[in-house]
Amino acid sequence: MKISYNWLRELININETPEVCAKLLTDCGLEVDSIESNGIDDNYLKGVIVAEVITKEKHPDADKLSVTTVNAGTGELLQVVCGAPNVDAGQKVFLATIGTVLKDSDGNAFTIKKSKIRGVESFGMICAEDELGLGKSHAGIMVLAATAKIGTTVKDYFNLQEDTAFEIGLTPNRGDAASHYGIAKDLYAAYKSMRPDVKDIMLKLRDVSAFSVDKYENPIKVEIDDNDGCKRYSGLTIRNVEVKESPLWLKTKIKSIGLNPINNIVDITNFILFELGQPLHAFDIAKIEGGKIVVRKANKDEKMITLDEVERSFAGTETLICNASKPMCIGGIFGGLDAGISNETKDVFIESAYFNPTSIRKTSKQLGIKTDSAYRFERGTDPEITVYALKLAAILIKECTGGYIDSDIVDVYKEKIPDYTIQFRYNKLSQVIGFEIDKSEVKNILNNLAIKITKETDDELLLEVPRFKYDVEREIDVIEEILRIYNYNKIPLLDNLNTKIINPTKDDTRIKEAVSNYLSYNGFNEAMNNSLTSSKVYAKFNIDDNLVPIVNPLSEDLNVLRKDLLFCSLETILYNLNRKINNIKIYEFGKIYSLVNAEGKTNLEKYKEETCLAISITGNQRQELWNKPVQKSNFFDVKEHALNVLARCGIEGIKEDYTEDSTLFENILTLKVQNNLEIGFIATVKNSVLKHYDINQPVHYAIIYWEKVFQISANKKIKFKELSKFQSVKRDLSLLIDKHISFSELKEMALKTERKLLKEVSLFDVYEGKNLDANKKSYSLRFILLDENKTLTDKDIEQTMNKLIEEYKKQYNAVLR
Numbered sequence: 001m002k003i004s005y006n007w008l009r010e011l012i013n014i015n016e017t018p019e020v021c022a023k024l025l026t027d028c029g030l031e032v033d034s035i036e037s038n039g040i041d042d043n044y045l046k047g048v049i050v051a052e053v054i055t056k057e058k059h060p061d062a063d064k065l066s067v068t069t070v071n072a073g074t075g076e077l078l079q080v081v082c083g084a085p086n087v088d089a090g091q092k093v094f095l096a097t098i099g100t101v102l103k104d105s106d107g108n109a110f111t112i113k114k115s116k117i118r119g120v121e122s123f124g125m126i127c128a129e130d131e132l133g134l135g136k137s138h139a140g141i142m143v144l145a146a147t148a149k150i151g152t153t154v155k156d157y158f159n160l161q162e163d164t165a166f167e168i169g170l171t172p173n174r175g176d177a178a179s180h181y182g183i184a185k186d187l188y189a190a191y192k193s194m195r196p197d198v199k200d201i202m203l204k205l206r207d208v209s210a211f212s213v214d215k216y217e218n219p220i221k222v223e224i225d226d227n228d229g230c231k232r233y234s235g236l237t238i239r240n241v242e243v244k245e246s247p248l249w250l251k252t253k254i255k256s257i258g259l260n261p262i263n264n265i266v267d268i269t270n271f272i273l274f275e276l277g278q279p280l281h282a283f284d285i286a287k288i289e290g291g292k293i294v295v296r297k298a299n300k301d302e303k304m305i306t307l308d309e310v311e312r313s314f315a316g317t318e319t320l321i322c323n324a325s326k327p328m329c330i331g332g333i334f335g336g337l338d339a340g341i342s343n344e345t346k347d348v349f350i351e352s353a354y355f356n357p358t359s360i361r362k363t364s365k366q367l368g369i370k371t372d373s374a375y376r377f378e379r380g381t382d383p384e385i386t387v388y389a390l391k392l393a394a395i396l397i398k399e400c401t402g403g404y405i406d407s408d409i410v411d412v413y414k415e416k417i418p419d420y421t422i423q424f425r426y427n428k429l430s431q432v433i434g435f436e437i438d439k440s441e442v443k444n445i446l447n448n449l450a451i452k453i454t455k456e457t458d459d460e461l462l463l464e465v466p467r468f469k470y471d472v473e474r475e476i477d478v479i480e481e482i483l484r485i486y487n488y489n490k491i492p493l494l495d496n497l498n499t500k501i502i503n504p505t506k507d508d509t510r511i512k513e514a515v516s517n518y519l520s521y522n523g524f525n526e527a528m529n530n531s532l533t534s535s536k537v538y539a540k541f542n543i544d545d546n547l548v549p550i551v552n553p554l555s556e557d558l559n560v561l562r563k564d565l566l567f568c569s570l571e572t573i574l575y576n577l578n579r580k581i582n583n584i585k586i587y588e589f590g591k592i593y594s595l596v597n598a599e600g601k602t603n604l605e606k607y608k609e610e611t612c613l614a615i616s617i618t619g620n621q622r623q624e625l626w627n628k629p630v631q632k633s634n635f636f637d638v639k640e641h642a643l644n645v646l647a648r649c650g651i652e653g654i655k656e657d658y659t660e661d662s663t664l665f666e667n668i669l670t671l672k673v674q675n676n677l678e679i680g681f682i683a684t685v686k687n688s689v690l691k692h693y694d695i696n697q698p699v700h701y702a703i704i705y706w707e708k709v710f711q712i713s714a715n716k717k718i719k720f721k722e723l724s725k726f727q728s729v730k731r732d733l734s735l736l737i738d739k740h741i742s743f744s745e746l747k748e749m750a751l752k753t754e755r756k757l758l759k760e761v762s763l764f765d766v767y768e769g770k771n772l773d774a775n776k777k778s779y780s781l782r783f784i785l786l787d788e789n790k791t792l793t794d795k796d797i798e799q800t801m802n803k804l805i806e807e808y809k810k811q812y813n814a815v816l817r
Contacts, residue, residue, distance in 0.1 A: 003183050004256040005164040011184040012203055014191060018164040025168065028190040029484040034167040036614055045132060045352060047100030047112070048154040049073070050144060053091045057356040068126070073151030081122040083378040086140035091149040093141055094132060096125045102402045103133060127549070135245060161255055175357075175379025175470040181205070182468075189448035189485045194756065196444070206275075208391040212405070215239075219407030220349045221292040229319030230331060232293045232413040233356040234386040236394055237285065238346040241265065241403035248339035248746065250400065264400040265341050265414030267347060270372075270395055272359070278352060278381055280387040281321070281329060285347035290324025293349070295331065301326065305337045306369075318363045319355060324698055332360045332377040334369050347406075348397070352390045354383040354417070380470025382671065383417045408434065419452075420465040424478050427459065430478050435492060436685040444483045451478070512589060515613070515645050519587045522641065523622075524615070527588040529568035532558040537567050540692060541663050546595045548607055548731055561593035564687070566664060570693045573618055577695065583619035583633075589706065590614070607649075613704040615641055618697055633702050635667055638681045640700035642720035646671070649713040651679070656744035664689050665701070673712065680704035728786040729761065731801055733808075734817040739768070739777050741812055746781065753807045757792070757800055760784040780816060 005018045051072040069077040072095055100112045114121050129135035129142050176182050185814055188203050194790040220238045224230055243263050251261040257274055261267050269280040298314035303326045305311050319331035328339035332355035345436035361378040385410055394405055430436045455462035465472045466692055535559045538544035553559035574583050593609050617633045624630050655672045658731035665683035672678050683697040747761040765780035808814035
């Protein structure tokens with residue numbers, strides 16, 4: 001948000017430099033991101049002075065040109081050729097003398113030089129307002145008052161001053177500082193805290209005592225039917241206005257904060273908005289049917305065309321400003337096209353209201369409209385300033401348009417919005433910040449922040465916090481207000497560091513870090529995706545049940561919380577594929593969400609939030625090398641890493657079960673532990689899903705239910721044992737078995753059959769095809785045998801292997817090859 005230093009000083013009589021003011025604002029929580037000069041360039045317009053046209057004659061060789069002589073106060077008359085139709089002898093004008101630098105309509109600088117125009121010498125240029133950057137009109141030269149003093153520079157004539165603009169990074173909770181006056185209030189409090197010896201500094205609201213009603217004719221009436229959405233509505237009728245360009249002082253104000261002037265009415269409403277933080281809206285009375293304003297809720301599916309020429313459809317929860325028959329404005333957010341101010345407007349109705357911040361925020365998000373008005377209303381404005389803002393606007397409109405005020409201000413305020421009442425304890429302040437601030441200084445800070453002390457004891461204060469401080473509702477908020485004005489930089493650093501010793505609780509940070517390190521060391525990149533996603537992709541695959549919707553989504557693409565990590569992983573893969581990165585290995589620790597009980601009384605009962613680890617592989621196993629063949633990634637690559645992750649977490653006794661294909665996956669291998677607890681699965685993503693994302697290569701995927709894994713890991717006790725002094729023995733078997741039998745079944749059976757000596761079973765070869773029955777396959781298994789107490793003999797080994805072979809024959813009809 002831009003703040004003009006000159007404008008600020010009109011509201012607080014501070015005599016410090018812009019740099020000192022910027023530091024004060026930053027120290028009290030209004031961080032000044034940048035400071036820039038915003039005034040008149042010393043080189044620009046330097047040679048433009050007031051001159052008097054002495055003579056005017058027709059150009060001898062051009063019908064539309066005049067040859068003039070002007071007195072610029074130099075002691076001799078200058079001959080100037082002028083093309084303006086309104087130039088005449090006796091006028092006071094602005095003359096750009098030779099050497100003056102001006103700017104064209106595109107902002108490019110050019111220099112006035114001695115020239116010949118159709119054979120006649122010209123020693124300067126008589127200027128129109130657009131040529132000086134003082135307006136848009138090029139209909140003729142600027143004709144000044146007869147009292148203008150010859151030789152006066154344009155800068156001195158208009159009192160154009162150097163200015164400085166502060167760019168302030170306003171935090172979302174500081175709606176009270178979204179104006180020059182709001183900034184001035186904080187600057188006042190901070191300066192009084194820094195310089196308590198300075199007694200004459202004060203805040204200055206502009207005087208509105210000149211406000212008076214001119215006539216009592218036909219004022220606009222106001223009705224509020226939506227008191228929840230609009231707590232206070234003030235309005236004023238002004239007639240016989242002339243909509244035109246704003247005067248220079250007003251345009252200068254508007255430009256100083258980076259806005260473009262539009263017309264006098266709109267510029268005045270913007271001036272009030274950025275001075276006081278109170279949004280105003282101007283209606284053309286000719287378009288207010290029935291002569292009354294009705295504030296009501298929208299009807300469901302009711303429509304209105306807004307100022308941006310977009311037709312808006314309403315859900316029935318929005319607050320609308322209507323005439324007797326139809327809506328004219330989305331209350332506090334955006335005006336309607338049909339009721340706005342135009343150059344033909346003669347009578348205006350000015351609105352100054354207080355709208356419910358929650359209602360404004362919801363409507364703004366729902367309709368996707370962001371405006372300066374909505375920005376302030378959704379953060380909370382001052383309900384007590386609406387009438388003052390109207391009076392100031394009325395005075396300025398009369399001054400700038402020549403209109404008159406018709407009848408008193410209409411002010412509908414059914415129930416006064418009370419201030420916040422907060423109990424404040426001195427010992428709580430000391431407890432939070434670690435040292436004591438003198439009680440008198442605390443009270444001074446509160447008074448300087450306009451927080452009233454209504455009751456006082458030695459230990460505590462009873463406070464009334466004005467409603468414009470919308471975010472100060474609790475004692476801790478008051479402490480924050482005191483600290484930021486006191487200045488955080490003044491908090492002393494103590495020699496002793498005090499802390500509480502508490503029993504450590506188990507968390508998954510360290511094991512997560514270990515898993516992340518393992519995956520990263522093995523060529524994986526960590527992905528972090530938004531938990532918000534679109535419901536459309538779930539609907540596409542008919543899995544949109546139990547989704548958790550967002551009440552006021554930012555867009556249709558972010559309208560639900562994700563209930564798995566797959567689609568986010570595929571979006572990440574697609575993003576990389578589109579950038580020619582084809583070999584991709586990614587993992588993500590992320591939360592997923594689902595609706596588990598719609599009848600639940602609390603959110604904890606209704607919804608489930610769960611942390612998962614997703615692992616995805618696609619493309620080649622490694623980058624192409626001259627001495628190594630290219631190998632495509634496959635299901636077993638992701639399986640290897642998933643099982644290694646579980647092993648790193650200390651998970652043992654994993655049972656592997658192949659299950660039927662689902663909507664999204666094929667070759668699904670479910671991973672279970674004791675009590676048949678499912679801790680994840682490994683699968684290949686179906687082509688139909690990949691096609692939806694325009695992914696043309698296989699994607700292999702694993703999901704690990706992290707909270708279950710961590711719970712098992714956290715409860716697992718680590719036991720250390722001595723390494724065996726005896727050597728292990730390897731033996732291999734090749735078995736011909738039925739095709740449906742999995743390796744996990746063979747492994748599980750072997751470990752049950754020989755519990756003492758058998759330490760490990762692995763699969764090192766699979767064969768299907770030629771010379772084998774279509775329903776058969778060959779598995780080559782490797783067994784690791786070890787006796788912890790002695791060296792195995794041939795007899796021991798033979799007995800063990802025979803026992804395993806017999807069990808394989810008996811349970812699986814296996815044939816030894």
